[in-house]
Amino acid sequence: xxxxxxxxxxxxxxxxxxxxxxxxxxxxxxxxxxxxxxxxxxxxxxxxxxxxxxxxxxxxxxxxxxxxxxxxxxxxxxxxxxxxxxxxxxxxxxxxxxxxxxxxxxxxxxxxxxxxxxxxxxxxxxxxxxxxxxxxxxxxxxxxxxxxxxxxxxxxxxxxxxxxxxxxxxxxxxxxxxxxxxxxxxxxxxxxxxxxxxxxxxxxxxxxxxxxxxxxxxxxxxxxxxxxxxxxxxxxxxxxxxxxxxxxxxxxxxxxxxxxxxxxxxxxxxxxxxxxxxxxxxxxxxxxxxxxxxxxxxxxxxxxxxxxxxxxxxxxxxxxxxxxxxxxxxxxxxxxxxxxxxxxxxxxxxxxxxxxxxxxxxxxxxxxxxxxxxxxxxxxxxxxxxxxxxxxxxxxxxxxxxxxxxxxxxxxxxxxxxxxxxxxxxxxxxxxxxxxxxxxxxxxxxxxxxxxxx
Numbered sequence: 294x295x296x297x298x299x300x301x302x303x304x305x306x307x308x309x310x311x312x313x314x315x316x317x318x319x320x321x322x323x324x325x326x327x328x329x330x331x332x333x334x335x336x337x338x339x340x341x342x343x344x345x346x347x348x349x350x351x352x353x354x355x356x357x358x359x360x361x362x363x364x365x366x367x368x369x370x371x372x373x374x375x376x377x378x379x380x381x382x383x384x385x386x387x388x389x390x391x392x393x394x395x396x397x398x399x400x401x402x403x404x405x406x407x408x409x410x411x412x413x414x415x416x417x418x419x420x421x422x423x424x425x426x427x428x429x430x431x432x433x434x435x436x437x438x439x440x441x442x443x444x445x446x447x448x449x450x451x452x453x454x455x456x457x458x459x460x461x462x463x464x465x466x467x468x469x470x471x472x473x474x475x476x477x478x479x480x481x482x483x484x485x486x487x488x489x490x491x492x493x494x495x496x497x498x499x500x501x502x503x504x505x506x507x508x509x510x511x512x513x514x515x516x517x518x519x520x521x522x523x524x525x526x527x528x529x530x531x532x533x534x535x536x537x538x539x540x541x542x543x544x545x546x547x548x549x550x551x552x553x554x555x556x557x558x559x560x561x562x563x564x565x566x567x568x569x570x571x572x573x574x575x576x577x578x579x580x581x582x583x584x585x586x587x588x589x590x591x592x593x594x595x596x597x598x599x600x601x602x603x604x605x606x607x608x609x610x611x612x613x614x615x616x617x618x619x620x621x622x623x624x625x626x627x628x629x630x631x632x633x634x635x636x637x638x639x640x641x642x643x644x645x646x647x648x649x650x651x652x653x654x655x656x657x658x659x660x661x662x663x664x665x666x667x668x669x670x671x672x673x674x675x676x677x678x679x680x681x682x683x684x685x686x687x688x689x690x691x692x693x694x695x696x697x698x699x700x701x702x703x704x705x706x707x708x709x710x711x712x713x714x715x716x717x718x719x720x721x722x723x724x725x726x727x728x729x730x731x732x733x734x735x736x737x738x739x740x741x742x743x744x745x746x747x
Contacts, residue, residue: 294388296339301526301679304404314708316560317673318697320402321536326697333558337524337636344661346370346373346374346377349370349371349374350374350377350378350383353365353371353374353375353378353384354378354384354385354386355386355467356386357386357388357389357410357741358386358452358741358742358743359408359411359415359741361375361378361384361386361743362375362452363540365732368435368483369607379743379744381456382529382744384743387679387683387684388741388742389408389409389410389679389684389686389740390409390670390674390677390693390738390739390740391406391407391409391738391739391740391741392406392407392409392695392712392725392727392736392737392738393405393406393407393429393432393437393736393737393738393739394450394727394730394731394736395406395424395425395730395731395734396423396598396611396729396731398729399416400418401423401424401426401693402419402420402421402423402424403416403417403418403419403424404416404417404419404451405417405449405730406426406437406739406741407455407725407727409442409686409687410684410686412726414727416653419449419451419454419456419530419609420449420454420456420563422442424439424734424736425438425504426441426733427439427442427734428440428513428516428517428734429673429734429735429737430517430519430520430536430673431440431519431520431521431522431673431674431675431737432490432674432737432738432739432740433521433522433523433674433675433740434522434523434524434675434740434742435450435451435452435739435740435741435742436448436449436450436522436532436742437449437451437595437739438451438459438520438521438522438534438607440513440517442509442510443478443509443510444449444462444509444510444511444512444513444516444517445458445459445461445462445480445734446458446462446517446520446536447459448522448532450742450745451739451741452741452742452743453743455606455711455746457549458466459547460480460514460547460551460553460554461553462516463478464552464553464554465516465536465538465545465554465556466484466545466554466556467483467484467485467486467516467538467539467540468481468482468483468484468512468516469481469482469504470482471482471506474534478509479509479589480506480507480508480509480510481507481509482504482505482506482507483504483505483508483512483515483516483540483644484503484504484516484540485504485505485540486503487540487541487543487558487559487561488538488558488559489559495509495686496743498693502606513524514703515539515656516538516539517536517538518537518538518539518542518568518672518699519536519564519565519697520534520535520536521535521566521568521675521700523568523573525548525549526570526571526716527571527588528549530744530745530746531548531549531550531571531746532548532549532746533546533549533567533568533587534546534547534548534550535568535573535575536554537563537564537565537575538644540561540697541561542561542562542563542564542577542578543556543558543563543564544557544558544559544560544563544566544575545557545626546573546587546725549746551563554590555587555591557585557594560577560581561577562577562578562579563575563576563577564577564578564608564609564610565609565610565611565676566611567612567613567675567676569613571586571588572584572585572586573585573587574611574619575611576609576611576621577600578602578604578606578608578609579600579601579602579606579608579610579620580597580598580600580601580602580623581596581599581600581601582596582597582598582619582621582633582651583595583596583597584597589721591723597619597651597653597659598621598651598653598656599656601621601649601657602623602660606622606623606624606625607625607626608623608624608626608671608697608698609621609622609623609625610622610623610671610676611676612669612676612677612678613678614667614678615667615678615679615680618650618651619650619651619653620648620649620650620651620678621648621649621650621651621658622646622647622648622649622662622669622671622676623642623644623646623647623649624643624646624671624694624697625644625646625647625684626641626642626643626644626646626698626711627641627642627643627644628640628641629641629642632644634736640709641696641698641701641706641708641711642711642722643694643711643715644713644720645720646669646671646692646720647660648660648661648669648717649661650662650710662718663690663717663718664678664689664717665689665690666680666681666682666690667679667680667681667689667690667691668680668681668684668687668688668689668690668691668692668693669692669693669717670692670693670738671692671693671694671695671697672694672695672697672737672738673695673696673697673702673735673737674695674737674739675736675740677738677740688714688716688723690716690717690718691714691715691717692714692715692721693714693715693725694711694712694713694714694715695710695711695712695735695736695737695738696711696712696735696736702735705732706732706733707732709732710732710736712725712736713725
């Protein structure tokens, strides 16, 4: 893994020609450790004086991952400091999310990462199978959740190259394998049941019967919607994966080392998840919020908030704010048919984003009129809120958006994406300029992470 990681990282973050500018950007933050270093470095030029490893680690800890990987490739002593910082869990710098997307010109195994700070894209080669042959159903804490052409799921870290297989899709409550005489899986049967009833009507075009037979690659068109990877607070290097899936956007989860998915009935219409203090939170399209204690011998469910909307909204998100509040975010999307009768020309655009504080005692929502110096990241990924003071190149009181609608993502794969920077004050869009990108797999935000899983 280490050999592959070095090669992958070097292909991603090439060493800058002018290392002086990179060093000077961070030295000003740590002059208390090395007051005389700046003067000496200017005198010596490119021959950087040797520093104790703890001083190097203090300096490197202020860098975001792109610059951190660059300085770690300069020489053996800097590589040693970088490796120690990474492996000992001392690197905790808050990262600015990148836009992850694919491009036909980049190749089948390559993803592009657009840096909001540097306003440029980098290319990363991922392990097999080719990323352009997979579905992307989520990203969180530096991990992509992917679905291959057998509808099986993996998580992959684009920076470290680590890839982990998740429990088989056949262990999900609603999936039954179809096997041949030799026991090999040839297809699947997908049930339409919830814990309460069968749901044969809402998606008649997809499910004419209560159970439908699907080919290996076809199942992913209907089953997996959105997935999340959360660090397991009980065990360092371990993780929990939550999966929102059909029928009716139900919820299942698994832990590292599990051989099956655990179903969390009986509720439906889940849209987003978060994890905090040992509780898995989930919000529905009508604003209900449930919290699951999944750490005991018996899974306990608590209703944090009942339904707050009298109808299904376009998208809902649940966000834990840095100041401690739990937020309910609603995204209103306008659909426009640019060419009547052709789904290939359906355009969807965000027209409004509503932010509400969840008052868990009074069981009501309190609307936020302004995020002040904070920034939202919304899309087919973990929902985030960051401080613009900690990330000065981000626009305060704005939401950085990618698509999140199930029907739009899975049904209109080649349509223009609803991607950009949404001004929360004026309800207007600012363009997010990147290199040409493919609309499928759907672009999403990812927060880079150097940590490895057990």
